[in-house]
Amino acid sequence: MDGIDSRILGILQREARITYSELGRRVGLSTNAAAARVRRLESSGVILGYRAVLGSDVPETGAGLQAFIDVRLKPETDSRAFLEWARADAAVQDAVHVTGPYDYILRVNVPTMKALDLLLHRLKVDSGAIQTQTRLALR
Known part of the structure; x- marks a missing residue:
């Protein structure tokens, strides 16, 4: 990764819907070169996805619960496979590889405590996690 x-x-x-043409113009690259860089950042796992951020006045979406889950992986779990799992789960907003006793911190958004419980179960059964620690965001 460079400047x-x-x-x-x-x-x-800030602007995930920007065109490759405009992105290239802003950083001094051709449209094709900008697109190639974005595709490389996506395939290498630097960019995990894109999402819509809704305003707080949209009543039908509901705020749900936001939580941070520290994840320790089983020694045999491939971190790329874990990231693929995290990208595929709609509740996972961000997955950050960290130092310390845990391998990743997940920022998740779920509609209910039951949904959080199910997510934690999926983490331990499907993703290769051996241990988790969950903190709820208060505001």
Whole structure:
């Protein structure tokens, strides 16, 4: 990753729907070169996905529960396979590889405590997690 990649990431964080043409213009690349960089960032796991951020005045979406889950993987679990699992689960908003006693921190959004419980079960059964620690976001 270089300075151009960092600039691309900064722009995409603010404007994920920007065209490759406009993105390339802002960072000094051709449309094709900008698109290739974004695809490389996606395939390498730097960009995990794109999402719509809804305003708080949208009543039908509901805020749900936001939580942070520390995840320790089984020694034999491949971290790429874990990231693929995390990308595929709609509740997982972010997955960050960290130092310390845990391998990843997940930021999740679920509609209910029951949904959180089911997510924790999926983590331990399907993703290769051996241990989790969950913290609920208060505000």
